[in-house]
Amino acid sequence: MTENPSESHPPGPIMSRxxxxxxxxxxxxxxxxxxxxxxxxxxxxLDTNTVTLTMTVNGRAQTLxxxxxxxxxxxxxxxxxxxxxxxxxxxxxCGACTVLVDGRRIVSCLTxxxxxxxxxxxxxxxxxxxxVLHPLQEAFVEHEGLQCxxxxxxxxxxxxxxxxxxxxxxxxxxxxxxxxxICRCGAYPGIVAAVADAAxxx
Amino acid sequence: xxxxxxxxxxxxxxxxxxxxxxxxxxxxxxxxxxLMREEVExxxxxxxxxxxxxxxxxxxGEDLVIGALARMAEVAADPNVQRLxxxxxxxxxxxxxxxxxxxxxxxGNLLQRxxxxxxxxxxxxxxxxxxxxxxxxxxxLNAGHAILGTSDHCVATHPSDVAVALVALYATMRxxxxxxxxxxxxxxxxxxxxxxxHLEHTLLPGELIMEIRVxxxxxxxxxxxxxxxxxxxxxxxxxxxxxxxxxEGGVIRQARLAVGGVGTRPWRxxxxxxxxxxxxxxxxxxxEAAQLATQGARPLHHNQFKVELLPxxxxxxxxxxxxxx
Numbered sequence: 001m002t003e004n005p006s007e008s009h010p011p012g013p014i015m016s017r018x019x020x021x022x023x024x025x026x027x028x029x030x031x032x033x034x035x036x037x038x039x040x041x042x043x044x045x046l047d048t049n050t051v052t053l054t055m056t057v058n059g060r061a062q063t064l065x066x067x068x069x070x071x072x073x074x075x076x077x078x079x080x081x082x083x084x085x086x087x088x089x090x091x092x093x094c095g096a097c098t099v100l101v102d103g104r105r106i107v108s109c110l111t112x113x114x115x116x117x118x119x120x121x122x123x124x125x126x127x128x129x130x131x132v133l134h135p136l137q138e139a140f141v142e143h144e145g146l147q148c149x150x151x152x153x154x155x156x157x158x159x160x161x162x163x164x165x166x167x168x169x170x171x172x173x174x175x176x177x178x179x180x181x182i183c184r185c186g187a188y189p190g191i192v193a194a195v196a197d198a199a200x201x202x
Numbered sequence: 203x204x205x206x207x208x209x210x211x212x213x214x215x216x217x218x219x220x221x222x223x224x225x226x227x228x229x230x231x232x233x234x235x236x237l238m239r240e241e242v243e244x245x246x247x248x249x250x251x252x253x254x255x256x257x258x259x260x261x262x263g264e265d266l267v268i269g270a271l272a273r274m275a276e277v278a279a280d281p282n283v284q285r286l287x288x289x290x291x292x293x294x295x296x297x298x299x300x301x302x303x304x305x306x307x308x309x310g311n312l313l314q315r316x317x318x319x320x321x322x323x324x325x326x327x328x329x330x331x332x333x334x335x336x337x338x339x340x341x342x343l344n345a346g347h348a349i350l351g352t353s354d355h356c357v358a359t360h361p362s363d364v365a366v367a368l369v370a371l372y373a374t375m376r377x378x379x380x381x382x383x384x385x386x387x388x389x390x391x392x393x394x395x396x397x398x399x400h401l402e403h404t405l406l407p408g409e410l411i412m413e414i415r416v417x418x419x420x421x422x423x424x425x426x427x428x429x430x431x432x433x434x435x436x437x438x439x440x441x442x443x444x445x446x447x448x449x450e451g452g453v454i455r456q457a458r459l460a461v462g463g464v465g466t467r468p469w470r471x472x473x474x475x476x477x478x479x480x481x482x483x484x485x486x487x488x489x490e491a492a493q494l495a496t497q498g499a500r501p502l503h504h505n506q507f508k509v510e511l512l513p514x515x516x517x518x519x520x521x522x523x524x525x526x527x
Contacts, residue, residue, distance in 0.1 A: 068248075069205070069206070091236050095301060
């Protein structure tokens with residue numbers, strides 16, 4: 001299975017890894033579901049109050065109808081199907097959901113989409129241009145700034161912010177200014193080297 | 203997260219009217235969204251104040267004036283802040299992460315809720331979250347908790363770094379409510395927990411922080427913030443100290459000192475300040491003054507180390523401030 005369906009795919013409808021996983025998990029969940037009467041829920045009553053807003057995501061204007069409770073992270077992943085941005089802790093501690101909003105790096109899990117009408121958002125999906133990786137993406141590959149890769153989109157978006165803010169002058173400075181991004185694999189030396197390398201190139 | 207209605211008032215007056223009738227202000231949302239998702243907080247109405255003209259940083263004479271909606275990162279990087287009150291920039295950079303500093307407003311920073319884990323744990327007793335339910339921290343895991351200003355009802359520390367610096371600098375704040383404006387020292391924003399720990403600040407219902415004002419003086423440039431914590435960055439303070447010294451003829455004319463990580467509010471140490479006045483800025487004077495910091499301390503089972511760490515942190519911060527050319 002490949003992450004990029006355009007590389008090579010079997011005949012028939014293209015299915016992304018995520019869709020495949022969802023379909024499989026759905027079947028398992030259905031099989032495991034108790035009878036409907038037993039599924040008492042304590043979830044709050046469904047709120048029909050929605051907010052309509054426009055956001056420019058990776059250069060494309062999007063008009064969206066969102067629940068005021070939805071974070072930018074959830075809108076990116078669930079509504080726009082941009083699943084490159086990851087949900088790690090969902091409480092602003094790990095940095096996996098880092099994106100740029102109006103050019104500044106933020107954690108999208110703690111940002112309500114309904115408060116960002118008109119915002120310009122850049123995610124990991126917007127970095128590759130015409131099949132060419134962004135220099136910081138290239139640097140992460142060259143310096144092995146990842147192991148499992150889950151934190152990588154957040155690391156790269158945060159790295160862009162770090163470089164743009166002028167805080168990539170030394171390994172020590174990069175460590176301090178990238179401390180909002182946790183890597184549980186411990187690929188920190190490669191991450192610091194990649195950010196330093198890309199900062200030197202730009 | 204419980205449902206809520208998001209209101210976007212076009213004027214400060216409309217925002218204040220909404221909040222006076224029970225709505226909650228939201229700016230950066232870095233505390234509130236998190237606590238709403240955990241269902242520790244459940245406001246039915248939110249007032250988005252981000253479009254109100256409460257941002258910006260300006261200089262008026264010797265005063266630095268910081269708008270309540272200015273972001274932490276913006277304030278820390280501002281040339282006037284760095285030039286006039288470097289202590290504020292230093293304390294801001296030591297707080298949170300770069301992403302959170304891009305989001306969090308100065309007003310929200312002062313009003314952030316505590317980081318006591320039991321406050322967020324819905325099945326644990328917490329008088330701050332649920333008055334009368336007890337304090338699980340007193341007999342629980344309390345290494346991060348306060349030793350000063352505690353009560354039998356709450357031992358949580360105030361988590362802000364920049365608030366410690368603002369208290370040390372005798373900063374004031376201007377707030378506006380439905381009955382008009384008033385100004386008061388930032389220190390007076392914070393309440394001691396006493397037997398009402400759910401009441402954290404002295405703002406009246408609907409009052410909105412407009413700006414923070416910091417007067418300059420000879421102390422402003424001999425000022426340092428030292429934060430001691432379990433990690434080198436992106437961690438709350440075990441102990442922190444904000445120090446500003448005015449030195450004339452080799453003698454301390456005035457010392458300003460506030461500490462964080464140890465008090466239930468940003469903690470100004472007037473007894474230490476008084477002990478330093480008139481002394482030469484030397485280690486012995488620093489140590490003698492710092493010993494006064496723990497008067498009245500009530501350590502808990504896991505945070506007794508703070509009784510030793512607090513004076514040591516103060517001494518080191520005083521040395522750092524004294525070394526500023």
